[in-house]
Structures are given as structure tokens and as C-alpha cells.
Amino acid sequence: MSTSYDCAEPDSRRDGLAAAAGAVRAGQLVVLPTDTVYGLGCDAFNADAVRALLAAKGRGSSMPAPVLVGSWHTIDGLVSSVPRSARELIEAFWPGGLSLVLPHAPSLAWELGDTRGTVMLRMPLHPVALELLREVGPMAVSSANKSGSPPAATMDEARIQLGQAVAVYLDGGKASEGIASTIVDLTATEPRILREGAVSAAQVAEVLGRDVPVAG
Numbered sequence: 001m002s003t004s005y006d007c008a009e010p011d012s013r014r015d016g017l018a019a020a021a022g023a024v025r026a027g028q029l030v031v032l033p034t035d036t037v038y039g040l041g042c043d044a045f046n047a048d049a050v051r052a053l054l055a056a057k058g059r060g061s062s063m064p065a066p067v068l069v070g071s072w073h074t075i076d077g078l079v080s081s082v083p084r085s086a087r088e089l090i091e092a093f094w095p096g097g098l099s100l101v102l103p104h105a106p107s108l109a110w111e112l113g114d115t116r117g118t119v120m121l122r123m124p125l126h127p128v129a130l131e132l133l134r135e136v137g138p139m140a141v142s143s144a145n146k147s148g149s150p151p152a153a154t155m156d157e158a159r160i161q162l163g164q165a166v167a168v169y170l171d172g173g174k175a176s177e178g179i180a181s182t183i184v185d186l187t188a189t190e191p192r193i194l195r196e197g198a199v200s201a202a203q204v205a206e207v208l209g210r211d212v213p214v215a216g
Contacts, residue, residue, distance in 0.1 A: 004155065004169035007033070007128045016170050017131055023167040024136045029053055031144045031158045032132055033172025034068070035125040036097045036181050036198050037151035038158045040166065041068065041141035047111040050140050056165040059147040064112040065140035066099060066120040070133030075121055078138065080105055085208055086186050092207045095125035097198025101185040112140055118187050128172045143180060151180060184212070 005016025020030045027049040029042050040056065042049035044067050053065055069075060072090055075082060079102040086100055104110075104119035112119065124130065133139060143151040144158035152158035155171040182199040185192045193201055193214040205212050 002159070002164055002166055002169060004159070004171060007170055007172045013128070016168065017128070017135065020132055020168045020170055021135045024049075024132075024139065026167075027052075028167035029056060029162075029165060030132075030168045030170065031152075031155060031162065031166050032129050032141070032170045033126050033155070033175060034129045034141075035095070035176055036179060037153055037175050038144040038155060039068065039124075039129070039141040040144040040158070040162065041139040043136065044112065044138040044140040045108075045110050050110075050112055052165070053140060053142060056162055057142060057145070057147045059142070061114050063147075064115045064120075065142050066122060067112070067138050068129065068133055068141040069121060069123050069138050070130050072123065074138060075102075078105055078108065078119060078121065079103060083186060085191055088207050089184060089204065090123075093199055093203075094123040095130065096123075097125070097179075097181040098122065098204075099181045099183045101183060101187055101194070103187055120183065122181055126172060128170055132170075185215075 005012045007013040023030050024043050027046045032039050042053050099120050099122040101118050101120045145151050146161045153175045155169050180197045182197040183194040185194050191212050
């Protein structure tokens with residue numbers, strides 16, 4: 001049975017974060033607020049939990065789950081190398097609405113979907129999300145909605161779509177952005193924007209000092 005917690009109330013927030021951390025460690029799904037939209041998350045290193053996340057969304061492994069982290073330095077253990085362009089974008093936009101696609105470290109034992117050796121990483125600008133991530137480590141987190149439906153900007157919108165598939169719902173109020181993150185692919189020689197969202201293409205170009213093409 002799902003439980004929900006109002007993170008605007010200190011006691012409820014404390015209990016909710018403890019319940020969410022326990023659920024993640026038990027291989028269950030949680031809904032958490034982020035700065036962009038609400039996320040559906042689980043332990044990034046639990047393959048069964050990731051499969052349950054994709055199933056709850058009605059999504060196949062061809063659309064792998066992104067990973068949220070609680071600090072800049074976490075990514076050093078998750079990717080093969082961090083290029084200068086990634087460092088520049090991280091310094092400019094993390095925590096915030098920018099996701100980076102990088103080659104993941106070959107030693108990692110995780111199954112996020114058909115990643116082709118890459119991982120999409122983001123550090124969200126939301127205190128509840130950051131506290132949970134710092135407690136449990138990297139989480140596979142996708143938008144908290146059924147595939148093809150609008151992303152959830154509130155906990156209630158997420159709950160209507162995902163129902164009892166989720167063990168714990170954390171209510172952090174309405175998402176401030178209400179739009180998904182911008183995705184920048186850094187796996188090739190030149191950066192490419194796969195999706196323009198919370199951070200504009202112009203902002204990305206300004207930081208990198210050159211125009212960055214947006215995938216059609």
C-alpha cells in the first residue's frame with residue numbers, strides 16, 4: 001500500500017525521507033519532487049527495481065532510466081572520464097535542470113536499459129531530492145508519469161498516473177519549473193542537445209563558448 005508524506009511539515013518530511021530511503025533500499029519505487037518535474041525513482045544498482053520503474057511507466061528498455069546524483073563529485077565514480085565541457089556545464093547549471101549524457105564506467109554493475117554504454121546524469125535543485133540522494137546514493141529517476149502522458153508537476157498528478165506501483169510519495173509542492181531538463185550529449189567529439197527544456201540552448205552555448213546543435 002502506498003503512503004504519502006507532506007514535506008512542508010518538518011515531522012512529516014523526516015518520516016517521509018526515512019520511509020523513502022527504506023523503500024529504495026528494499027528495491028521499491030518512490031515518487032520525489034525535483035526542480036523540474038516530479039520523478040519516479042529507485043536504486044540505480046538494483047536491476048529488478050529499474051525494470052519495475054520502466055514497467056510502471058509503460059516503457060521498454062529502449063528508453064533507459066536517467067540517474068540523479070546528490071553531489072558534483074558522485075559522477076567521478078560513475079563515468080569513464082569527465083571532459084572539460086562536462087565540468088563547465090556542471091559548474092554552471094548543477095544543481096539544476098541540465099542532464100548530461102556521458103560514457104559510464106565499464107566496471108559498474110547496473111542495468112538501466114539499452115544505454116549503449118552511456119548514462120544520463122543530473123543533480124536536481126530541490127532540497128528533498130538532494131537529501132534523499134545523499135542518504136541512498138545514485139537513483140534511477142524518470143519523470144513520474146505514464147509514458148506518453150504529461151509529466152507530473154505535483155505529487156497528486158503523479159499518484160493519479162502511478163497509483164499503487166509506488167511505495168512512497170513525497171510531496172514537495174508544485175515543481176517550480178514544470179518542464180523537463182535539457183539533455184546534452186557529450187559522448188561524441190562535439191556536444192549535442194538531445195532535448196531543450198529547463199536550460200535554453202543559448203545558455204548552453206554561452207557556457208561552452210560555441211553553438212551547440214539541437215537534435216531534430
